[in-house]
Amino acid sequence: MRFRTPSRDEILTGPALKTMARIGGPAVLGSLIFTLYNLTDAFWIGRLPPETSAAAVAGIQVSWPIVWFLISFISGFGGAAVSALVAQYMGAGRPTEANHALNQLFILSAVSGIVLGVGGYFASPFLLDLLVGEGAVSSAASQYIKVIFIGLPTMVLPGLFHAAFAATGDTVTPLLVNGAGTLVNMALDPFLVLGWGGLPQMGILGAAYATIASQGLAMLAFLILLGRGSDHLRLEPSAMVPEWGWMAKSLQIGVPAAIGQSSMSFGFVIMTALISRLPNAEVALAGYGIGDRVLGILFIVTDGLSTGLTTMVGQALGAGVMARTRDLVRKGITALVVILSVEAVLLWLVRYPVVALFIPERQDVIAVGAQFIGAFAVSMPFLGTFFAAMAIYRGSGHNVPTMILGVVRLWVLRIPLSYLFGFTLGLGADGVWWGMSLSNVLSGLVALGFLLSKGWQKSVVEAATTDG
DSSP states (O other), X not given: OOOOOOOHHHHHHSOHHHHHHHHHHHHHHHHHHHHHHHHHHHHHHTTSXXXXXXXXXXXXXXXXXXXXXXXXXXXXXXXXXXXXXXXXXXXXXXXXXXXXHHHHHHHHHHHHHHXXXXXXXXXXXXXXXXXXXXXXXXXXXXXXXXHHHHTHHHHHHHHHHHHHHHHTTOOHHHHHHHHHHHHHHHHHHHHHHSOGGGOOOOTHHHHHHHHHHHHHHHHHHHHHHHHHOBTTBOOOGGGOSOOHHHHHHHHHHHHHHHHHHHHHHHHHHXXXXXXXXXXXXXXXXXXXXXXXXXXXXXXXXXXXXXHHHHHHHHHHHHHTOHHHHHHHHHHHHHHHHHHHHHHHHHHHHTHHHHHHHHOTTOHHXXXXXXXXXXXXXXXXXXXXXXHHHHHHHHHHTOOHHHHHHHHIIXXXXXXXXXXXXXXXXXXXXXXXXXXXXXXXHHHHHHHHHHHHHTTTOSOOSOOOSSOO
């Protein structure tokens, strides 16, 4: 299938779900490729000798919440601000201001990525000691996380560029760039992890090197494209000089999203710490890690649709067409809930063989991963309203509700409920999984309340006195 980027007029007047799917289709493929990369990491690491494979899989699972905490903070204010500003300025027919927003956010995100990457590198031993203490899992995680922190800007900037292109309605370019980088990563994994082709077997460290190398290639490709100019987007050194008015606007839009996303990510750090304190923590972490990656496969369609929903809501608000905006919101919510309901049934039916695919020699890990997936599947339909609310408020540029939803989901609901069922009531890993499931149900209902409040029905870009 050949994707064609919809025009501004098509975004503002075309069939809602069809146009949403056209924007989201390439994003779905991009998410699929990225999810396959995550699964490929787990697949090849799971092929290490049995005495080290579980610790290595668990090491990645321990590392990623920490890394994702910093990535989420930067992408929160950068990605959220660029999504809202570029989409709404494009919807208002003001591409010059949309491009200026990208340049200002590029320099802000690049500096933040360098500073937080250095800080994360030196803080990682302390953070890992808090999570898992000494042992095989901690040793594996330490090797992995330090390499990732060194290359943190390569993890952050492709996400910013993806958000900017998507806000114009172009999700094909990010698909091609990020997809190529991810395919490179997948190709490198067996050579660096297992030592194919006469290379040394580096295990989890090889997975880290493959990730940074491929992300660096994607970042370089984006820089070349935007340096030359792509439609309305171009990186221009003169536009990168910090302008405090733009910075203030970007931070006003982005900081609540950054707090919300990073608080969710840090919540996953705490969840990892909870799981690591279960009896037989290595098995619990490995089963959870594989199950979490399997769940990622089913979220790719909703991620893509959410990208389309964010873009279309942002452009419709920028253009001031409220009837169109409300229609997009209604249809987007319905589509997300229906898709997740169907996916949940399919996932529950195949949970055991899917987990077994990734670590075939560890029946204990297979059982734990399948139990986690089964509990989580029950709550997936309620995540439809949660994902919809996050997409709609991102498009509107009003990110205080997304911040609240992120905090409520993890800190008010998931962590306390998981601790209550898993530790206070003594249900162990099963209790933690069901606490997570219940938190999804309740956060979906809270998100529905925010959507009904209609706080998203206002643009964040000022009215223009001249065209551009």
